[in-house]
Amino acid sequence: MDAHTTSEAQAHPGYGTFIKVWVVLLLLTGTLVGLSHVGQTAAVWGLLTLTPLKAGLVFYFFMHLKYEGPLLKAVVLVTLGTLLIFFALLFSDVAFR
Amino acid sequence: MTEHVHRDDFGSRLGMWLFLVTEMVLFGGLFIAYSAMRHRYPMEFHQAGAELNATLGIINTVVLLTSSLTVVLSIVAMQRGDKKRTIGFLSSTLVLGLVFLIIKAFEWSAKFHHGLYPNAPHLATLPPGEQVFFGLYFSMTGLHGLHIVAGMGVLAWVLYMVIQNQVRADRYVHLENAGLYWHLVDVIWIFLLPLFYLAA
Numbered sequence: 001m002d003a004h005t006t007s008e009a010q011a012h013p014g015y016g017t018f019i020k021v022w023v024v025l026l027l028l029t030g031t032l033v034g035l036s037h038v039g040q041t042a043a044v045w046g047l048l049t050l051t052p053l054k055a056g057l058v059f060y061f062f063m064h065l066k067y068e069g070p071l072l073k074a075v076v077l078v079t080l081g082t083l084l085i086f087f088a089l090l091f092s093d094v095a096f097r
Numbered sequence: 098m099t100e101h102v103h104r105d106d107f108g109s110r111l112g113m114w115l116f117l118v119t120e121m122v123l124f125g126g127l128f129i130a131y132s133a134m135r136h137r138y139p140m141e142f143h144q145a146g147a148e149l150n151a152t153l154g155i156i157n158t159v160v161l162l163t164s165s166l167t168v169v170l171s172i173v174a175m176q177r178g179d180k181k182r183t184i185g186f187l188s189s190t191l192v193l194g195l196v197f198l199i200i201k202a203f204e205w206s207a208k209f210h211h212g213l214y215p216n217a218p219h220l221a222t223l224p225p226g227e228q229v230f231f232g233l234y235f236s237m238t239g240l241h242g243l244h245i246v247a248g249m250g251v252l253a254w255v256l257y258m259v260i261q262n263q264v265r266a267d268r269y270v271h272l273e274n275a276g277l278y279w280h281l282v283d284v285i286w287i288f289l290l291p292l293f294y295l296a297a
Contacts, residue, residue, distance in 0.1 A: 022165075
């Protein structure tokens with residue numbers, strides 16, 4: 001545990017990293033809003049790509065997943081995978097009614 | 098003989114993450130319900146979405162993203178032993194959380210004024226798809242609002258512990274866990290913005 005704590009302490013990022021991520025998040029939000037004015041197809045593609053990207057940036061940087069070990073990453077990925085399976089199962093039903 | 102203090106920061110964070118995944122599944126279920134209903138009533142969702150104030154939704158997105166930034170900056174300040182800045186960033190987060198709730202209150206009261214609230218007589222006259230849209234809107238933004246209130250309570254408690262030196266540079270897992278909760282609430286809002294406010 002000591003080794004982990006030491007390596008973790010060395011990996012602490014500074015203020016600048018998070019401010020850069022925040023700027024990217026604001027830019028992505030602006031793009032998402034812009035796409036919603038272009039048309040329905042662009043809005044849906046924006047929703048399906050930019051929104052998970054924004055959430056991913058918050059998870060990876062703000063929630064420090066980048067600096068965590070494989071166990072915490074696996075916990076999150078398994079949860080997201082489970083939700084995706086539920087989503088696929090539901091749409092395999094409703095899409096063919 | 099030195100006193101043994103049992104402490105496992107990784108275990109604490111793992112516990113917090115396990116709680117957070119239950120929250121992800123809770124909201125995930127609602128997102129799946131939303132998707133199924135939008136698939137069934139695409140036009141009604143489009144029309145009902147036009148009733149919402151997209152500008153307020155976008156402003157609240159900027160407010161929450163900024164509040165997430167201030168939380169993570171408070172952790173950086175704590176790691177550097179800068180108590181004054183930690184208190185400043187945490188207080189900013191609480192103020193931004195309050196701003197979010199005030200904007201939400203204005204938004205909801207405008208909806209209520211137009212006869213749009215759960216079980217409203219006017220709502221019952223709308224097409225079924227629009228009723229479903231507003232049902233999901235009030236459930237999901239309402240549940241999210243409750244999480245904001247809970248998050249502010251937790252952050253205020255951590256702020257008190259920082260002031261009391263119970264949370265400090267060599268022991269700040271409480272701050273990290275409170276931050277994790279706040280970020281998850283932010284992530285949920287990241288999805289709510291395009292699903293409701295940009296649906297039109």
